[in-house]
Amino acid sequence: xxxxxxxxxxxxxxxxxxxxxxxxxxxxxxxxxxxxxxxxxxxxxxxxxxxxxxxxxxxxxxxxxxxxxxxxxxxxxxxxxxxxxxxxxxxxxxxxxxxxxxxxxxxxxxxxxxxxxxxxxxxxxxxxxxxxxxxxxxxxxxxxxxxxxxxxxxxxxxxxxxxxxxxxxxxxxxxxxxxxxxxxxxxxxxxxxxxxxxxxxxxxxxxxxxxxxxxxxxxxx
Amino acid sequence: xxxxxxxxxxxxxxxxxxxxxxxxxxxxxxxxxxxxxxxxxxxxxxxxxxxxxxxxxxxxxxxxxxxxxxxxxxxxxxxxxxxxxxxxxxxxx
Numbered sequence: 001x002x003x004x005x006x007x008x009x010x011x012x013x014x015x016x017x018x019x020x021x022x023x024x025x026x027x028x029x030x031x032x033x034x035x036x037x038x039x040x041x042x043x044x045x046x047x048x049x050x051x052x053x054x055x056x057x058x059x060x061x062x063x064x065x066x067x068x069x070x071x072x073x074x075x076x077x078x079x080x081x082x083x084x085x086x087x088x089x090x091x092x093x094x095x096x097x098x099x100x101x102x103x104x105x106x107x108x109x110x111x112x113x114x115x116x117x118x119x120x121x122x123x124x125x126x127x128x129x130x131x132x133x134x135x136x137x138x139x140x141x142x143x144x145x146x147x148x149x150x151x152x153x154x155x156x157x158x159x160x161x162x163x164x165x166x167x168x169x170x171x172x173x174x175x176x177x178x179x180x181x182x183x184x185x186x187x188x189x190x191x192x193x194x195x196x197x198x199x200x201x202x203x204x205x206x207x208x209x210x211x212x213x214x215x216x217x218x219x220x221x
Numbered sequence: 222x223x224x225x226x227x228x229x230x231x232x233x234x235x236x237x238x239x240x241x242x243x244x245x246x247x248x249x250x251x252x253x254x255x256x257x258x259x260x261x262x263x264x265x266x267x268x269x270x271x272x273x274x275x276x277x278x279x280x281x282x283x284x285x286x287x288x289x290x291x292x293x294x295x296x297x298x299x300x301x302x303x304x305x306x307x308x309x310x311x312x313x314x
Contacts, residue, residue, distance in 0.1 A: 016241035110246045146245045147237040153250030155233050157257050159294070164250060166235055173239040182232045 001032040004121060004132035007061070007094040014141040017104040021055070023063065024119040025097040027134040040125035043097055044136075045117060051108060052115040052142040055100040063098060097121070101142045112144040147171035230254035260287055260294040 007026025015022050029038065043056055059065060097119040120136025148169030156163045164179060233253040237245040265284025273280050
């Protein structure tokens with residue numbers, strides 16, 4: 001018999017798009033006696049969260065050896081051919097599930113979403129009778145949720161200056177407000193998507209980044 | 222900041238960004254595009270060169286023009302340097 005169990009789950013964490021590969025779960029396999037050749041493992045992610053993930057891997061406990069996972073099948077990462085297939089014996093072996101968030105550009109466009117990702121082993125293919133389960137006790141939050149827009153934004157012409165004023169959104173993780181300015185070409189499209197923003201950035205002048213100061217920030221051009 | 226161009230409008234858009242570098246969809250502020258008020262000094266129609274005698278008549282020595290990008294501009298300071306005179310005036314567009 002081969003028994004699946006919870007390992008010592010890693011701590012909850014929040015990662016940004018483009019962030020590092022992060023451990024999302026720990027699990028163990030243990031046979032009653034002898035060894036079991038496990039040829040496939042199915043990892044299940046919390047519903048809807050795969051949209052924020054570029055890679056899922058199964059690693060050893062230290063993260064130094066890995067299996068490649070595409071959410072449907074597992075293939076041995078041929079780091080050590082002598083260790084193929086995935087043998088598990090009567091010593092308890094701890095393994096982990098590691099996820100890598102997508103890059104910003106690969107993520108859904110603003111306003112995006114925040115993904116509360118949990119991952120667990122839901123089934124596997126081996127030769128022994130199977131028992132046990134993996135609960136997936138770690139939550140990895142992939143923060144691809146845009147902050148709110150500024151409100152009350154106005155521009156006012158002055159004597160050789162333009163005053164831009166606005167009220168910051170209430171988001172606790174607000175870092176700054178980026179003001180883009182472009183010399184007027186009436187009727188030209190104004191980009192409103194992030195990809196457009198980056199693609200067109202060279203056409204705009206990043207006027208100034210302003211740290212959070214609260215309501216009524218003013219920027220004189 | 223200097224370098225405004227007379228009669229040129231400027232488009233603005235504001236994007237909030239969080240610590241994970243997520244951007245908001247962005248907002249075009251009310252009033253954008255906006256044209257800063259710039260008053261430009263330029264040459265007027267040149268007056269002819271002339272030679273005058275001591276005790277001669279008052280003679281036009283230069284022509285200049287002010288133009289605002291929009292609205293009006295008020296000049297409050299008067300300077301009188303030898304040979305140069307400025308007067309306070311309202312300048313139509």
